[in-house]
Amino acid sequence: SQQGEEDPQALSIQEGENATMNCSYKTSINNLQWYRQNSGRGLVHLILIRSNEREKHSGRLRVTLDTSKKSSSLLITASRAADTASYFCASFNTGGFKTIFGAGTRLFVKA
Amino acid sequence: DAGVIQSPRHEVTEMGQEVTLRCKPISGHDYLFWYRQTMMRGLELLIYFNNNVPIDDSGMPEDRFSAKMPNASFSTLKIQPSEPRDSAVYFCASSLPDRGGYEQYFGPGTRLTVT
Numbered sequence: 242s243q244q245g246e247e248d249p250q251a252l253s254i255q256e257g258e259n260a261t262m263n264c265s266y267k268t269s270i271n272n273l274q275w276y277r278q279n280s281g282r283g284l285v286h287l288i289l290i291r292s293n294e295r296e297k298h299s300g301r302l303r304v305t306l307d308t309s310k311k312s313s314s315l316l317i318t319a320s321r322a323a324d325t326a327s328y329f330c331a332s333f334n335t336g337g338f339k340t341i342f343g344a345g346t347r348l349f350v351k352a
Numbered sequence: 353d354a355g356v357i358q359s360p361r362h363e364v365t366e367m368g369q370e371v372t373l374r375c376k377p378i379s380g381h382d383y384l385f386w387y388r389q390t391m392m393r394g395l396e397l398l399i400y401f402n403n404n405v406p407i408d409d410s411g412m413p414e415d416r417f418s419a420k421m422p423n424a425s426f427s428t429l430k431i432q433p434s435e436p437r438d439s440a441v442y443f444c445a446s447s448l449p450d451r452g453g454y455e456q457y458f459g460p461g462t463r464l465t466v467t
Contacts, residue, residue: 272454283356283443283458284395329395331456338383338449339408340456342395 247330247343255351260317262346264330265310273306274331275315278345284329288315292335322352356459358444364465370432373462376425377446385456386419386429387443395443401427434466 272291276284290297303316330343357376385400399409404421421427445456
């Protein structure tokens, strides 16, 4: 399979709560990226973390990367109803420009 | 910039017909990617180009699929003949990784239905 794995597959939380999504990948990476997809739309890039970084922040987003475990997590703090979407991790592999997307986590934030 | 442009946005066709999907990448981007998204298989990379040259087409499902990039501002994905199992959303994306621009910019997608 060309996909990485993400968990949970779906997550339902109340507005104001934090949402954590996890991602695992299979090969050596140059960087790992997270994307968001609203229903019926294309994917939108959120944040990129390089292989030599362990944590990165952008607004309400926090991404961690553990290359020894080939895993990453995305934390959305103080979630809003507008955060309802699917979230995908994408590993950008070394030795080429092939980007492998995970299966995605569907996040539903209840107002 | 208008972003990545795809056409048509929706396509309904009958089995056996030829389908052509079109993409205009962001000006200046030198990598272009074609993806297919379905509920069952998720987001799959079909093929990608660098400077108009196909680099990796290992994701193209079979010979019925072909992709071209005749110039830096235009690419097509063709399915001939189309089959119902080709029904999916097809996305085009572009990026500039040679200059550190690893993030991909996606078009709105073409929803293909083959009956």
